[in-house]
Amino acid sequence: MxxxxxxxxxxxxxxxxxxxxxxxxxxxxxxxxxxxxxxxxxxxxxxxxxxxxxxxxxxxxxxxxxxxxxxxxxxxxxWRIHDRPSRLHYDLAVVGAGPAGLAAAVYAASDGLSTIVFDRDVPGGQASHTSLIENFFGFPDGIGGAELARRAGRQAEKFGAELMLLSGVTGGGFDDGKVRLRSAGGDEITADVVLAAPGMEWRRLEIAGVDELLGRGVYYGAGRSEAVRCGGEDVAVVGAGNSAGQAVMHLANSGARVRMIVRGDGLAKSMSGYLVERIRHHPLIDVRLHSRVVELVAPDGHLEAVVVQSGAGTEQLPGRALFICIGGQPRTGWAADIGVATDAAGYLLTGPDLLDDGRRPAGWPLDRDPLVLETGIPGFFAAGDVRHGSTKRVGAAVGEGATAVALAHLRLAELAAGR
Ligand SMILES: Cc1cc2nc3c(=O)[nH]c(=O)nc-3n(C[C@H](O)[C@H](O)[C@H](O)COP(=O)(O)OP(=O)(O)OC[C@H]3O[C@@H](n4cnc5c(N)ncnc54)[C@H](O)[C@@H]3O)c2cc1C
Missing domain, CATH: 3.40.30.10 (Glutaredoxin)
Structure with a gap:
């Protein structure tokens, strides 16, 4: 970068x-x-x-x-943000440059492992959509997600990790016991150890017109660059999780009149208490419970209003922008194609989750159990939000990325010993 x-x-x-x-x-x-x-x-x-x-x-x-x-x-x-791998084989290949992947890259490269990181977008993952992460260890005044990612990316590169950006991993296989990965940028490399850290992507809102209006009034996530332009305007946010809560606060603090459209009967079940309190006391925020957006009104190709349905019927609410924050789903099709086991929702299974009554997964070739972040393929690890049962937090993703590197060393030692 x-x-x-x-x-x-x-x-x-x-x-x-x-x-x-x-x-x-x-x-x-x-x-x-x-x-x-x-x-x-x-x-x-x-x-x-x-x-x-x-x-x-x-x-x-x-x-x-x-x-x-x-x-x-x-x-x-x-700006040469998209680079090409400098070699054909790496000790560690990381898929995803979110907090988990970047942390792994920093620790692996600083340990002297040849490390390559692919991301289909820019670094930072979901964190790069966050204007202020207030609960990340060591930053009492918060830190912007993009800033955190920029620092981590620079740190990883300083230690020699290679960052391949705007070039997602699309598939792969095995070459002589090594994992082979193929990227959308047309690169193909092999690695002794792989870390899958592709996080989650926004769940889509299935109503007519969303795709046509993307970037023209409809945004997935907090639409951070757009929020600053919404001061004095009516906007709507769909969702009730922490990401929706942060988007609502960010918009209202920029002076927008925000309607928060929530399907359920409250916020407390899905949102951190501190956000619920701030939303409750903010004069520019109107929370609509038991409600859902059913139609977009955009007569000249730009959003003007949203139609919301609730128990009381339907209502047209003015809205120059609609921010959709309805959670995510994992991006693991490429890993499943390589043979990595997932749960029903597509999250990667690791460590104890792979054991069935203490029995190792079918085809597992080693005389030990899969390590704590290891998938059903030896040396193929998963960290961060993509992992079944993960804690959806920046700190947890960073911790798992760092832990995966310690486990990668164990696997590299086994490979060196011919196991
Ligand atoms: C708006 C918002 C606000 C949040 N606020 C907070 C907060 O205040 N505090 C907190 O602790 N947590 C917060 N979170 C949650 C936190 O951001 C996530 O838990 C964390 O980013 C997960 O990190 P990750 O590295 O596992 O995955 P992600 O951040 O999802 O990163 C995954 C990366 O992998 C890339 N990728 C995906 N597929 C591929 C592929 N096939 N090939 C290559 N690359 C791929 C993606 O482009 C992405 O960059 C927030 C999340 C959102 C959305």
């Missing part, structure tokens, strides 16, 4: 999907940036000064360079 550069300027249209994707990307890699509405005096001046008064939009001005018709893929390539 390149180090953070001086502030870049994005010129585009509010409500335009490409502009939103650029702002979201820059926010999540913690790159300072300013957005200027196309046609505004500031935007015209910047483009004129950069010598590109008629640049194709969206445009990104990075010092002397103007990226016309800019896209996330184009910027990532220009």
């Amino acid at each position: 390149s180090p953070v550069r001086p502030t870049v300027h994005v010129i585009g249209r509010v409500g335009d999907r490409e502009s939103y994707e650029l702002r979201d990307f820059l926010t999540r890699i913690a790159q300072p940036h300013e957005f200027h509405e196309a046609g505004s005096p500031g935007a015209e001046r910047l483009l004129k000064d950069a010598g590109a008064p008629h640049a194709r939009l969206p445009a990104v001005i990075d010092g002397d360079v103007v990226h016309e018709g800019a896209s996330v893929a184009g910027l990532a390539s220009a």
